[in-house]
Amino acid sequence: MAVKLVTIKEDILKDNNEMSKMLREKFSKSKTLVMNLMSSPGAGKTSTILETIKRLGDDIKTAVIEGDITSTVDADKLDAVGVPTVQINTGGSCHIDSSMIEQAIEDFDTDPYDFIIVENVGNLVCPAEFEVGEDLRVMILSVPEGHDKPKKYPLMFTETEACILNKTDLLPYTDFDMKEFTDTVMGLNRKSKIFPVSMKTGEGVDEWVEWLRKRIVEKTGP
C-alpha cells in the first residue's frame, strides 16, 4: 500500500505544479505578489494577516484567499474589517492546492490587487508540498509550540523564505530556547529570515511588514 500511495502522490504533485505554473503566469501579468501563509492550527495566521494589512496601509491593495476545512470563522473576521476575502472550504483536505485557487478566483478578479495572501489550512505538514501559484512562502511558528518543531517538521522550514515566530509575549511563561530554535532553523535553511513578533503587543511587527513591503514593491514596480 505504501508504494501505491507514493505513485498517486507523484501524479498529484505533478498536476499541481503545472497548474501552479499557469497561476504564476497570470499573477505575473497583473503584477500581483502572492504569498502562501502556512502554520499549525492556532499559531496566529489570521491575526498576522489582520495586523499586516493594517500596517501595509491603503497604498498596497490587498485581498485574501482563505482556506479552511470547513467554516468561515476566519473569513468573517477579515470581512468584518473590510478586507476583500474569498473563502475556500477544502471539504476535509488538509491543504490548499492550485486547482482550489483556480476555482476560488473564477468569480473574483485578482488583477487590481498588488498583494494576495493565501491563508492555508492549519497544518505543519502537507501544505509545504503543494504550490498554489505563489511568489513567496512564509510560515508562522508560535512560541508555545516549542523550539523543537523545526527538527520534527523540517520540510515546512526548508520550503519557506521567512519564519514568523509569533506570541513572543508568552516567552516568559514557557521553556522556549531561542538559540536552539534559531540554530536549528539556520541548519535547515540558512537563507531563512526569522521574525520574532507578538501580534498581540505589536513587538517586532514593523520589521516583518517592512521586509514584506519591499518584496511587494519589487513585484508591482514603483
Add this chain to the structure above:
Amino acid sequence: MAVKLVTIKEDILKDNNEMSKMLREKFSKSKTLVMNLMSSPGAGKTSTILETIKRLGDDIKTAVIEGDITSTVDADKLDAVGVPTVQINTGGSCHIDSSMIEQAIEDFDTDPYDFIIVENVGNLVCPAEFEVGEDLRVMILSVPEGHDKPKKYPLMFTETEACILNKTDLLPYTDFDMKEFTDTVMGLNRKSKIFPVSMKTGEGVDEWVEWLRKRIVEKTGP
C-alpha cells in the same frame, strides 16, 4: 482532479479499516488497551504521555508507539526515562495508519503490555480519519491554540472520546474563552469528556489519569 482524489481516499480508508480490524482482534486477545493520541504540533502529546505513565505507576505495563515524520526527538525523551518505545518514521506522511502499526510491532511483542499509547503525527486534520487498531481515541488541544479550533477542525472533536485541554497555566495570558470552547465541543460531540489540565503544573492531571485507569482495567480485567 478532485474526484480522482476522493476515489483513491475511499480505497485507502477501506484497506486501512480492514487492517485496523485485524490489529484490534490481536490486541483483544492479549487484553491490551490501545490509545490513539492526536493533536496539533506542540500541544503536549509527549509531555502528556510522560506524566500519564508516571502516574499510572508500575501496576500497568505501558509501551509507546511513537509516530513522527522524521527524527526521534520524542522517542529519545521516552527512552531516557525507560519507557519501552517503538519509533515509526512516516517518511512525509501526515498521519499514522494501520499498516505502519503492523510493521512497527513485527519485531516488538506487545502481548505483555496492558496499555499501548500510539503518539500520532502532530496534525489536527488527517489522523482522525485513519484507524490504527485502537480502542480509545483521545485528542489534546492546548490553550494557546484558541477556543475556536473545534469550529475549524470539527472531525477531530467528533471522532475522539476525550479532549485533554492542556496548558491551562497559560489561561491568564490568553483570551481563551472556556465557556465558548466547552459549548462548541459539546455541540459537536455531547459524549466528549473534557479534561482541563496543565502538564507543567500538574493541575487536573489526576482526573484524567483516573478516568484512563478505569478504561484500561475494563480491558485487562481485574
